[in-house]
């Protein structure tokens with residue numbers, strides 16, 4: 001592993017959920033360092049702690065104990081408001097359900113978070129168009145999101161994450177609602193973004209999805225069972241997925 005400063009580093013992180021009288025130990029002494037531009041898949045059975053770890057990495061929740069450093073800054077002790085700031089500034093989220101507004105164009109869906117972030121109108125449009133071109137949707141950005149296929153909707157959601165210019169993309173089961181051919185297109189897109197230097201952490205329970213990452217972390221019962229680098233399987237030649245992109 002290289003000796004540059006990790007983009008993400010969790011040290012000895014534990015998460016305990018208190019549900020009534022019962023304590024659920026969702027993460028036990030998890031330590032993990034991720035370098036800039038790594039593409040990491042987190043795998044594991046249901047209940048193994050993947051989403052809990054993603055929630056902590058995504059600054060949506062804090063560990064019960066242990067430390068989390070994002071870009072060298074300790075974020076495990078920040079207040080909810082400060083965490084929201086870090087989230088908006090540094091992180092892009094992609095979910096299994098695309099969470100787009102219906103009867104609203106792809107372009108507007110991508111612009112909306114920029115509006116909330118206070119980006120001016122012209123700059124908003126410029127960034128949203130650029131992000132939609134990046135995901136190969138240049139020719140469909142004015143279609144209503146509900147007129148797009150599932151794969152196209154997920155690409156709008158990825159463009160929405162990219163438009164905020166995050167340091168890190170966190171994707172929780174992004175292909176969970178897609179057929180296998182469309183899933184491959186989405187993995188090809190993540191691989192394109194990885195080549196461009198984006199850091200990606202993706203949760204999946206499917207081994208044939210994880211094959212496309214450059215590193216696989218397997219979780220079991222709240223612990224890291226294994227963590228290895230691999231030669232990623234190429235999802236598809238980069239050019240062929242960029243429908244609507246210039247040759």
Ligand code: ADP
Nearest residue numbers: 017019024026045046047048049050051052053
């Ligand atoms: P995965 O995403 O791998 O399916 P989770 O991180 O969702 O796993 O869950 C890990 C463990 O923590 C499970 O035992 C789950 O039931 C428990 N858990 C998750 N969220 C909560 C919560 N909000 N309250 C209580 N227990 C929870």
Ligand code: MG
Nearest residue numbers: 047050051052
């Ligand atoms: Mg989960």
